[in-house]
Amino acid sequence: MTKNESTTHGAVLPDTPAQDEDAPIVELRGAGKSYGNIRALHGVSLTVHPGKVTCVLGDNGAGKSTLIKIISGLHQHTEGDFLVDGRPVRFSTPREALDKGIATVYQDLAVVPLMPVWRNFFLGSEMTKGPWPLRRLDIETMKKTADAELRNMGIVLDDLEQPIGTLSGGQRQCVAIARAVYFGARVLILDEPTAALGVKQSGVVLKYIAAARDKGLGVIFITHNPHHAYMVGDHFSVLRLGTMELNASRDEVSLDELTNHMAGGAELAALKHELAQVRGVDVDELPEETDLTAPVGTSEGTS
Numbered sequence: 001m002t003k004n005e006s007t008t009h010g011a012v013l014p015d016t017p018a019q020d021e022d023a024p025i026v027e028l029r030g031a032g033k034s035y036g037n038i039r040a041l042h043g044v045s046l047t048v049h050p051g052k053v054t055c056v057l058g059d060n061g062a063g064k065s066t067l068i069k070i071i072s073g074l075h076q077h078t079e080g081d082f083l084v085d086g087r088p089v090r091f092s093t094p095r096e097a098l099d100k101g102i103a104t105v106y107q108d109l110a111v112v113p114l115m116p117v118w119r120n121f122f123l124g125s126e127m128t129k130g131p132w133p134l135r136r137l138d139i140e141t142m143k144k145t146a147d148a149e150l151r152n153m154g155i156v157l158d159d160l161e162q163p164i165g166t167l168s169g170g171q172r173q174c175v176a177i178a179r180a181v182y183f184g185a186r187v188l189i190l191d192e193p194t195a196a197l198g199v200k201q202s203g204v205v206l207k208y209i210a211a212a213r214d215k216g217l218g219v220i221f222i223t224h225n226p227h228h229a230y231m232v233g234d235h236f237s238v239l240r241l242g243t244m245e246l247n248a249s250r251d252e253v254s255l256d257e258l259t260n261h262m263a264g265g266a267e268l269a270a271l272k273h274e275l276a277q278v279r280g281v282d283v284d285e286l287p288e289e290t291d292l293t294a295p296v297g298t299s300e301g302t303s
């Protein structure tokens, strides 16, 4: 799947590193970000491989958005390394990230609610036809292409003429995913795509995350829901107060363990004794503090 445009002009560039199929597309090594003297993120290491889903979990304020802002070119890291295709990078605009095939679907999607679905699919990259100065929008081709691309991802909408604002939140996320795939994304970043959705809609979005993965994209799935993460994830990174508290592949962590990390298992265990004094609070299921003192970074040092 690796598209190497630089080799199309004949000579294979000698300094191009051998592109191993499974080499990470994106890699962070001890990366961090400070806003002035606020350290929002520190010592984060993470890899994104083609055809794999890397989940980033964490409570509010954990640093999830800061992390994806670095990768998507909105902010620059202030410590550590950020590599794309094995080379250190520092993006100054989201456009530069996009040029490397890193596409981001934000929580608050940038769509024009009253415009038809197909129009939103091509927003900012409209197809045109005819010579200048008679150049005009190629509406027919755009409609056909949007329809084919959505179907290709298994997304069937009754009518692409309907304003995108009439779609459900889940459907809009799906259109955004299909759009990123069509425009050649290699890495898809999703910032809490299921946060505002019900169970069924979340399932639909998870299905298209899996579809994007199966098309060979590397997916970064940000969520605070361990169940959603575990349904599609290959690798799990849990952030807490800006640092990585867990960094484990699927075979190194169970859903229970992940849930415990996310539920603030350690904090709750520490509170267990106090909570037990409160009438109507059942603490039997809470872990003991001693159960949770084992080292958490099980895969530390493996990368």
Ligand SMILES: Nc1ncnc2c1ncn2[C@@H]1O[C@H](COP(=O)(O)OP(=O)(O)O)[C@@H](O)[C@H]1O
Binding pocket: 035, 038, 039, 040, 058, 059, 060, 061, 062, 063, 064, 065, 066, 067
């Ligand atoms: N632009 C900013 N300026 C200063 N502090 C920020 C900025 N953006 C985020 N932070 C701080 O960084 C920390 C992590 O925030 P964020 O990455 O948004 O977390 P999350 O997305 O996990 O909720 C928070 O303490 C937040 O207040």
Ligand SMILES: [Mg+2]
Binding pocket: 064, 065
């Ligand atoms: Mg956030």
